[in-house]
Structures are given as structure tokens and as C-alpha cells.
Amino acid sequence: MIMRVFLADGDGVVGRLLVAGFVRRGHRVTAATAHGATLDALARWGARGRLMDGRDAVSVGVTVGAARPDAIVHRMTVREGGGTDHLLAAAQAAGVPHVVAWSPAPRPRPLSAPESAVLAAGGAVLPRCAHLGAAAEATVRAVEQRRTGVLRCAPCEGRTP
Numbered sequence: 001m002i003m004r005v006f007l008a009d010g011d012g013v014v015g016r017l018l019v020a021g022f023v024r025r026g027h028r029v030t031a032a033t034a035h036g037a038t039l040d041a042l043a044r045w046g047a048r049g050r051l052m053d054g055r056d057a058v059s060v061g062v063t064v065g066a067a068r069p070d071a072i073v074h075r076m077t078v079r080e081g082g083g084t085d086h087l088l089a090a091a092q093a094a095g096v097p098h099v100v101a102w103s104p105a106p107r108p109r110p111l112s113a114p115e116s117a118v119l120a121a122g123g124a125v126l127p128r129c130a131h132l133g134a135a136a137e138a139t140v141r142a143v144e145q146r147r148t149g150v151l152r153c154a155p156c157e158g159r160t161p
Helices: 012-024 036-045 057-067 083-094 113-120 132-144
Strands: 004-008 028-033 048-051 071-074 098-103 124-129 149-153
Touching: 004 012, 004 057, 012 028, 012 036, 012 132, 028 036, 036 048, 048 057, 057 083, 071 083, 071 132, 083 098, 098 132
Parallel strands: 004 028, 004 071, 028 048, 071 098, 098 149, 124 149
Antiparallel strands: none
């Protein structure tokens, strides 16, 4: 089944891996970024790039609503204050039942505020992966299985994805 996936923060190596994983499996990806300079790269990777300010509830709500996703992958960083709350509110308003939050740290580190918010919204800690490529594939599978939760990824330890 083809899904519409919204990737909150589609920049960089991880964004490229996630977009590639979803596109390769036939899904339609809308990837949000705060940097207009990355819109061309997102298009080359196969995603519809959209500008979004993760700190602005209206920006998040409008961007998620326009994408009409079946699932959201949350990669916004903690420095984008309020982003998780805005993203979860936008998901609820748009009727998006599945949110997978990408967390760049392994267990047993205490949960961050964004992770706790996703878990409080009905999610679970998903299996962790030690390599970025494996973590991207685990994220794609979690979305396809319609899971909601936090995927905690160990550092890549210098290995390339």
C-alpha cells in the first residue's frame, strides 16, 4: 500500500536515507526543512520539499495539513523549541494516527521531552539500531507497520551509512 509520509526535518544524511528508503518502496514523501537551500536536494532525492518553521505552531499545522500524510516521521531537534508539541497537535488536527520519532541516542539514556511527548501520545520505544542505514530501514518498516513510537539510534561510530 502506497503511503503519504511527512518527514519533519528532511535535511542531511539521515533525511537522504529516509527519503530514499520511502521512495524506493513506492511511498510519497513530503519533507519539511527550515532551510530553503535544501529544497532542490529534497527534490533530487524524490521528495516534495516544503519550508517549515518547527518553532511556529501555525507553520507546522499548515505544512502538515497541506501534505495530508498517513504517517509522520519526526526528526526535528530539541533546539527547535516546541516542535514536538506543534507536530503532535498538527498530527491530531490532520487525523494522522502514526508518528515515529527519530532519536539520536541509545537507551538507557533518560527520555528527552520530545520522546516523552510521543510516548504520552500512545507510542512505544521501538527497537534500536546501531547504524544509520539500518535505523532508516527500521523507520520505514515502523511506518509501514503503522506503529507509533520513538526509534532510538546508537551513534554511527564513524561508519558511513
